[in-house]
Amino acid sequence: PxxxxxxxxxxxxxxxxxxxxxxxxxxxxxxxxxxxxxxxxxxxxxxxxxxxxxxxxxxxxxxxxxxxxxxxxxxxxxxxxxxxxxxxxxxxxxxxxxxxxxxxxxxxxxxxxxxxxxxxxxxxxxxxxxxxxxxxxxxxxxxxxxxxxxxxxxxxxxxxxxxxxxxxxxxxxxxxxxxxxxxxxxxxxxxxxxxxxxxxxxxxxxAGAQPPGGEATCTPTETPSAPADMLLVPAGEFLMGSTNADIDQAQAWSSKSRREFEDEFPQHSVYLDAYYIDRFEVTNAQFEAFVNATGYRTTAEEKGEFNTWRAAYAPGMENYPVVWMSWYDADAYCKWAGKRLPTEAEWEKAARGNLGRIFPWGNEWDPTKANSGETGYGHTMPVGSFPTGFSYYGARDMAGNVWEWVADWWDPGYYSVSPTRNPQGPLTPTQNKVLRGGAFGNARWQLRTAHRHTGGPDGYARDHGFRCAKSAP
CATH class of the missing domain: 2.60.120.260 (Galactose-binding domain-like)
Known part of the structure; x- marks a missing residue:
């Protein structure tokens, strides 16, 4: 016009x-x-x-x-x-x-x-x-x-x-x-x-005082705009974990025993301060910039493995999510970038919003909205390849593509004793850290926003990646 x-x-x-x-x-x-x-x-x-x-x-x-x-x-x-x-x-x-x-x-x-x-x-x-x-x-x-x-x-x-x-x-x-x-x-x-x-x-x-015409504003309005390629998640409560009905549905999809999902229970209300989260998973190009600037060697490289992020990084894959990442690799990158790994609660709120969604986009499964085993690609895709799978706050690929490391140690009974404000995960280290979101080879029940996957912090795989978060001032 x-x-x-x-x-x-x-x-x-x-x-x-x-x-x-x-x-x-x-x-x-x-x-x-x-x-x-x-x-x-x-x-x-x-x-x-x-x-x-x-x-x-x-x-x-x-x-x-x-x-x-x-x-x-x-x-x-x-x-x-x-x-x-x-x-x-x-x-x-x-x-x-x-x-x-x-x-x-x-x-x-x-x-x-x-x-x-x-x-x-x-x-x-x-x-x-x-x-x-x-x-x-x-x-x-x-x-x-x-x-x-x-x-x-x-x-x-x-x-x-x-x-x-x-x-x-x-x-x-x-x-x-x-x-x-x-x-x-x-x-x-x-x-x-x-x-x-x-x-x-x-x-x-x-009537009366209002924001400037035509200007998009988020609440709370005093929170600054998000940094480049990050999204603001406003302060407030959300529902974390699964209800009995949610677990019944996951069981029906998976044919797994109920014990598989007990660490998602009970569903509980959590308050989080405002924070930012990356719009996309960290890419090969971004991780390469970190390595070039610092000389960092990943856990897999230190162990002399053939399968490393470099082996998976072919020409033209700059915008694909970096993989073969251990928790230590993800933590090191986020710190270098002036950020941090999201807590498990922060990751889940960014994925499901404040309405308790089963998937980032809503409560109905749709294989066109995520890179999953039911989509059939069988490998990672460039970040943001499924734009209709936006989460409540606009984050991409919160379901599928790669599993994403979060900051917390894993404890299957943590939800029964966790704080209601800004939970940080178990204070005493356990054997495993938490991964979220599911990956390109996983089924719908593993791509649910409440699903919890675990792995040792020095573990890595072809579908292990991450995104970063940052506290809002």
Whole structure:
């Protein structure tokens, strides 16, 4: 989209298939507003516009460039969110519009939404209609992030594009009361012929102080932005471990005895301070930089093994996860990088979020979302090769690809005695350390977010890797 005098160039007016016309994603002067818009509520609402628990009817504009459906795949709060799947087919300006009216009480100054981004950079905009029948467009901003972030759009004239007057009489001001009309996803750049998915949840309205318009903000807002290639996991509680029902399901998948899963029990609430975690597993290129800078030799190299990270690092595999890693190798790299290994609790929260998910993406197994034995590759893949398998906070490959070392010693009974705040694992060393996430050769029951695998800290294998974490200030 290209701003012209503070607005975008006129385009063909989208309409809802089989319904009345709807405004364009960019200004189209003179187009009348819809006379019978879809409605989810007939009375003004304060605070929550929609949390998608009751989805209602959303109408799409005449540009057939996407769908908007209720989903459990990625959820910020409650049981449901909205899945916005888009397909922008041309090298021109493409967009897609979804409409559902919600009258808003009072004089709101901003609208916020939790958005599970895909890093595409497309503009996510919001439409409101004022008391004089004018439709205005504000923007949540470009969806440059991955994972859940809250984004805010200001209801305020005088902003730069994408703010603008869409249709109806224009007196230059927003006349209250106003009605939330719908959402618009607009491609960036205009010549992007592309497709993808984002998720939207918990759309709210407020008045008074607000974040800058269109700027993605995470809670708590005082926590600084994450370092490059890391993700912020905000402070708060989550559910760690498995319920009896979870273990029953794992048994059914695996045909293993219940004893195999007893170290996941009981499920318990854990509070963690804010921290950062690597978006991706540590790669061959990153580990090579560490070795070149320090002369480090891995445990396998010190033992004179043929199978080492170097033997597995063929040309063109710079972006594959480094393997044949012992716990000591992982610990050494993270310290050199100014980070540390995540605790077992930190790893699990980053993988499952605060909703107790069985897999990083949700509760249903999907072999297309992870590099597992059921996917059939039989080897590691470049990090981030399964983008729809994002965890709650946007981390990639938390299920499959390689097992990941964490900081903790393993104790099968630890969950019964562990602290409820910032657990660090057993204080007395045991025989084994913990690995998480499963690998390319493993079955779904081993890729569950609560599954605990163990190994001696000096052990290494072709599917043993890691990622790092860092405490937030």
């Amino acid at each position: 290209t701003p012209i005098g503070g607005t975008a160039a006129p385009e063909e007016t989208p309409t809802v298939a089989g319904e009345t016309p709807a405004p364009s994603a960019t200004p189209a002067g003179g187009t009348p507003p819809p006379t019978s818009p879809p409605a989810a509520t007939s009375t003004p609402v304060a605070g929550v516009i929609t949390d998608f628990e009751s989805f209602g009817t959303w109408q799409r504009g005449d540009e057939p460039n996407g769908t908007f459906t209720q989903t459990t795949e990625q959820v910020h709060g409650g049981q449901y969110a909205a899945k916005l799947a888009y397909s922008f087919p041309t090298a021109g300006n493409d967009y897609v519009v979804f409409l559902q009216d919600h009258p808003l009480a009072g004089t709101p100054t901003h609208i916020s939404a939790w958005v599970f981004g895909n890093g595409s950079g497309h503009f996510l905009n919001v439409w409101v209609r004022d008391a004089q029948g004018e439709t205005w467009q504000s923007t949540f901003g470009q969806v440059k992030h991955t994972g859940w972030q809250q984004m805010t759009a200001l209801i305020q004239t005088g902003q730069s594009w994408p703010w603008g007057h869409i249709d109806g009489p224009s007196n230059g001001i927003v006349d209250y009361p106003i009605t939330f009309r719908g959402l618009v996803l607009d491609d960036v750049p205009d010549d992007c012929a592309c497709s993808g998915v984002i998720y939207v949840d918990d759309i709210t309205v407020g």
